[in-house]
Amino acid sequence: MAVASPMRDLAAIVGADNVLPGSTEPYGRDFTYEILRLHGVADAVVRPGDAGEVAEVLAWCYDRELPVIPRGGGTGYAGGAVPVDGGVVVALDRLTRVRSFEPHWWRAEVEAGLTTATVSRLARENGLLFPPNPGAPEQSQIGGNVATNAGGPRAFKYGVAGRWVTGIEAAVAPGELVRIGGATRKDVAGYDLRNLLVGSEGTLGIITAIWLRFVPAPEASASVAAFYPDPVSGCAAIGQALGSGLVPAAVEYADAGVLDASGGALEAELPAGARFLVLLELDGSTDEVRRSREEAVEALSDGAISILRPADAAEERALWRWRAGMGPAVTAVTGGRVSEDVAVPADRLVDVVVGVTEIGARHGLPACSLGHAGDGNVHGCFLLVPGDPDQLERAYRCSDELCELALTLGGTVSGEHGIGWIKRGRMTRQWGAVGAGMHAAVKAALDPKNLLNPGKKT
Amino acid sequence: MAVASPMRDLAAIVGADNVLPGSTEPYGRDFTYEILRLHGVADAVVRPGDAGEVAEVLAWCYDRELPVIPRGGGTGYAGGAVPVDGGVVVALDRLTRVRSFEPHWWRAEVEAGLTTATVSRLARENGLLFPPNPGAPEQSQIGGNVATNAGGPRAFKYGVAGRWVTGIEAAVAPGELVRIGGATRKDVAGYDLRNLLVGSEGTLGIITAIWLRFVPAPEASASVAAFYPDPVSGCAAIGQALGSGLVPAAVEYADAGVLDASGGALEAELPAGARFLVLLELDGSTDEVRRSREEAVEALSDGAISILRPADAAEERALWRWRAGMGPAVTAVTGGRVSEDVAVPADRLVDVVVGVTEIGARHGLPACSLGHAGDGNVHGCFLLVPGDPDQLERAYRCSDELCELALTLGGTVSGEHGIGWIKRGRMTRQWGAVGAGMHAAVKAALDPKNLLNPGKKT
Numbered sequence: 001m002a003v004a005s006p007m008r009d010l011a012a013i014v015g016a017d018n019v020l021p022g023s024t025e026p027y028g029r030d031f032t033y034e035i036l037r038l039h040g041v042a043d044a045v046v047r048p049g050d051a052g053e054v055a056e057v058l059a060w061c062y063d064r065e066l067p068v069i070p071r072g073g074g075t076g077y078a079g080g081a082v083p084v085d086g087g088v089v090v091a092l093d094r095l096t097r098v099r100s101f102e103p104h105w106w107r108a109e110v111e112a113g114l115t116t117a118t119v120s121r122l123a124r125e126n127g128l129l130f131p132p133n134p135g136a137p138e139q140s141q142i143g144g145n146v147a148t149n150a151g152g153p154r155a156f157k158y159g160v161a162g163r164w165v166t167g168i169e170a171a172v173a174p175g176e177l178v179r180i181g182g183a184t185r186k187d188v189a190g191y192d193l194r195n196l197l198v199g200s201e202g203t204l205g206i207i208t209a210i211w212l213r214f215v216p217a218p219e220a221s222a223s224v225a226a227f228y229p230d231p232v233s234g235c236a237a238i239g240q241a242l243g244s245g246l247v248p249a250a251v252e253y254a255d256a257g258v259l260d261a262s263g264g265a266l267e268a269e270l271p272a273g274a275r276f277l278v279l280l281e282l283d284g285s286t287d288e289v290r291r292s293r294e295e296a297v298e299a300l301s302d303g304a305i306s307i308l309r310p311a312d313a314a315e316e317r318a319l320w321r322w323r324a325g326m327g328p329a330v331t332a333v334t335g336g337r338v339s340e341d342v343a344v345p346a347d348r349l350v351d352v353v354v355g356v357t358e359i360g361a362r363h364g365l366p367a368c369s370l371g372h373a374g375d376g377n378v379h380g381c382f383l384l385v386p387g388d389p390d391q392l393e394r395a396y397r398c399s400d401e402l403c404e405l406a407l408t409l410g411g412t413v414s415g416e417h418g419i420g421w422i423k424r425g426r427m428t429r430q431w432g433a434v435g436a437g438m439h440a441a442v443k444a445a446l447d448p449k450n451l452l453n454p455g456k457k458t
Numbered sequence: 459m460a461v462a463s464p465m466r467d468l469a470a471i472v473g474a475d476n477v478l479p480g481s482t483e484p485y486g487r488d489f490t491y492e493i494l495r496l497h498g499v500a501d502a503v504v505r506p507g508d509a510g511e512v513a514e515v516l517a518w519c520y521d522r523e524l525p526v527i528p529r530g531g532g533t534g535y536a537g538g539a540v541p542v543d544g545g546v547v548v549a550l551d552r553l554t555r556v557r558s559f560e561p562h563w564w565r566a567e568v569e570a571g572l573t574t575a576t577v578s579r580l581a582r583e584n585g586l587l588f589p590p591n592p593g594a595p596e597q598s599q600i601g602g603n604v605a606t607n608a609g610g611p612r613a614f615k616y617g618v619a620g621r622w623v624t625g626i627e628a629a630v631a632p633g634e635l636v637r638i639g640g641a642t643r644k645d646v647a648g649y650d651l652r653n654l655l656v657g658s659e660g661t662l663g664i665i666t667a668i669w670l671r672f673v674p675a676p677e678a679s680a681s682v683a684a685f686y687p688d689p690v691s692g693c694a695a696i697g698q699a700l701g702s703g704l705v706p707a708a709v710e711y712a713d714a715g716v717l718d719a720s721g722g723a724l725e726a727e728l729p730a731g732a733r734f735l736v737l738l739e740l741d742g743s744t745d746e747v748r749r750s751r752e753e754a755v756e757a758l759s760d761g762a763i764s765i766l767r768p769a770d771a772a773e774e775r776a777l778w779r780w781r782a783g784m785g786p787a788v789t790a791v792t793g794g795r796v797s798e799d800v801a802v803p804a805d806r807l808v809d810v811v812v813g814v815t816e817i818g819a820r821h822g823l824p825a826c827s828l829g830h831a832g833d834g835n836v837h838g839c840f841l842l843v844p845g846d847p848d849q850l851e852r853a854y855r856c857s858d859e860l861c862e863l864a865l866t867l868g869g870t871v872s873g874e875h876g877i878g879w880i881k882r883g884r885m886t887r888q889w890g891a892v893g894a895g896m897h898a899a900v901k902a903a904l905d906p907k908n909l910l911n912p913g914k915k916t
Contacts, residue, residue: 104701195653216703243562445903
């Protein structure tokens with residue numbers, strides 16, 4: 001298509017300053033670029049200033065049959081925001097108003113472009129907690145968090161992003177604004193189109209604003225790190241902890257390969273023989289946290305080599321900094337990796353942890369995993385030297401086998417990152433013919449011209 | 459239609475004993491019968507023995523263009539299970555298997571016809587809690603709870619039924635079984651068709667089995683009842699309690715009319731001048747409950763006439779028995795009532811409480827309300843003498859005005875009961891043209907012949 005004329009038309013909607021050439025970076029990439037070099041060139045990038053402009057841009061594109069690629073902070077791991085086949089990127093980064101905030105009633109209405117960190121800070125500074133913490137909070141946007149139904153460690157106790165959403169405003173085909181829900185906490189008047197938009201990765205509409213709910217911030221939190229000689233004893237300890245009635249905020253794990261890659265960054269010394277880490281975060285009242293930490297130590301002790309209890313808040317923070325650095329440390333081993341975020345019933349975690357290393361070994365690639373053990377959510381990493389096409393090909397085969405393993409265990413091909421572009425075809429594999437048929441029927445019903453982020457989430 | 463031949467065909471699927479004449483009671487009614495005499499006669503009632511038979515029955519009906527009316531325990535308040543226009547009632551009451559139960563991992567897979575009480579008991583006897591408690595637990599079925607996304611008092615802290623569902627098996631058009639999700643706690647592979655089926659009132663599919671998650675049962679619970687001279691001071695106290703950082707399991711209220719009707723059933727004496735009740739339930743560890751009860755008393759004391767603290771478990775139970783008896787006590791005043799379960803942002807509760815009595819007065823009917831204050835969820839009751847068509851007509855006008863008020867305040871026409879048959883048209887009023895269009899498009903996509911509980915949920 002000729003770009004000049006659309007850019008003039010779009011400028012009439014959002015202003016000339018807010019229409020950028022389709023090749024403008026970083027709008028052609030997301031977090032997958034680093035490893036996969038996934039990159040696209042749009043026909044144009046537009047930055048609407050409010051929800052009404054988003055709807056107008058969508059109407060304009062829908063009328064001309066131009067694909068629309070909604071974009072949040074660009075921190076996705078599935079290529080969902082990448083304009084792989086042209087079209088108009090609609091960036092939400094100018095929609096940053098807090099439309100209302102009622103801390104006494106634990107709620108806010110915010111626009112989609114607000115960063116996750118800003119939302120978290122708003123809550124925290126008012127004695128509240130916004131539980132989702134999917135990572136990259138200074139860059140990721142709340143609209144993207146909701147559009148991908150982002151998770152993170154605290155999802156074990158607090159659920160994923162969608163759980164904190166009571167209402168959504170979105171631009172939908174053929175270019176109108178709709179509001180589903182609002183500040184009311186309970187609503188069974190219609191189908192749950194709110195949760196249908198949550199996690200739809202921009203393929204059913206462009207989320208422009210969100211009614212969020214919060215909870216009062218817990219008074220205290222504390223962590224316990226337990227080290228084991230192998231995944232079997234570590235996973236058994238997780239079962240022991242959950243079976244004891246503890247309800248941790250987070251139940252994380254890391255396997256031997258991750259400990260090898262990141263052990264040097266732990267402030268304390270990694271215990272000799274440690275090949276599996278279980279990391280719990282407990283929160284609640286001060287008394288409750290003190291007691292549940294003792295219970296956690298007790299429950300985790302069977303089979304443990306050693307148990308680490310941070311002595312103060314500074315040690316707590318250091319422990320979680322170590323946890324946050326594990327992903328980059330793994331990447332740094334060879335310079336690149338292909339990762340899969342499968343999830344399985346939590347009691348099958350051990351099968352996936354062992355499976356990841358076996359699959360890697362079979363294809364001659366170092367492999368390791370870490371993730372959200374309480375939710376059975378594994379980030380399986382297959383390490384490679386960037387730019388080596390043979391290793392990349394083998395890593396993809398590993399990914400495929402890991403997804404197959406997760407499905408065999410009754411799990412999902414994606415617990416957190418979504419399908420986006422790079423996992424296309426996997427939703428259909430997971431859902432089977434009947435489910436995938438329903439999925440396709442819903443997409444066709446709400447986006448009859450297939451212009452909302454086409455080719456993604458399939 | 460001629461009934462004889464279908465009954466033979468259906469008997470070939472489910473067995474002759476499990477095909478009943480369409481006039482068999484109680485299959486023609488639900489809880490709306492008592493007041494509204496809403497009643498229907500089906501072409502046939504079938505009681506399939508497993509999920510496969512449900513799908514076969516649906517396929518048979520879909521092929522012959524016969525409407526299908528799924529039926530759980532028949533405890534709905536919206537006529538959703540009533541065969542108002544014939545068709546085949548598919549009763550799930552023979553699907554009562556617990557397919558799996560893993561208490562250590564806080565989860566179970568149960569069939570749709572299991573009663574809510576059975577599910578709760580299963581959890582409780584294993585140290586777990588299944589939080590939803592929508593009422594009528596010995597009769598209502600878990601499938602119906604999920605199909606209506608039922609709520610109840612504890613929804614304030616624990617959310618509604620859908621929140622405890624990780625997977626659904628359903629018979630969908632044109633007559634196949636589908637599984638969306640399963641025992642895995644996190645899944646973003648596809649659109650959230652699980653939550654789309656939750657609360658769809660049998661209009662998108664027939665739920666046959668559910669993967670549920672539980673939480674460890676809290677160690678203790680305690681309640682506080684505070685009495686106020688009017689709704690304004692009572693609602694201010696609720697704001698005070700929530701703003702203080704307390705997270706009660708339940709935040710209930712009852713207004714003057716309800717206290718008048720039910721005060722005699724309170725074991726203690728109703729304090730003089732009490733015209734508004736706030737009832738909190740607190741749960742957690744023993745220490746935490748002790749402390750938060752003190753905080754609750756403190757937070758609720760402003761403007762209170764008196765505060766009641768049950769001294770022991772027996773007094774606790776008596777207080778909640780009193781609460782559970784309020785609905786029947788209100789009905790008993792005149793023998794009948796029309797009720798609406800609107801919900802609004804919680805800070806607007808006072809407007810609805812005052813509004814209910816004003817609307818009733820305007821139409822010459824006694825009116826009162828009670829409900830789930832923390833969720834802004836009001837059960838507004840307009841009292842009438844059953845069989846008086848003029849009073850019924852006025853009560854309907856009251857209902858309409860109450861729904862209008864809720865929408866004006868940014869709320870919903872239904873917080874708990876759903877739309878069913880008796881509230882048809884109200885979803886469209888709430889959602890507006892764009893939202894209602896999306897709603898209709900989803901229905902048409904998943905039920906192209908409009909045979910799944912037709913006419914409901916509109």
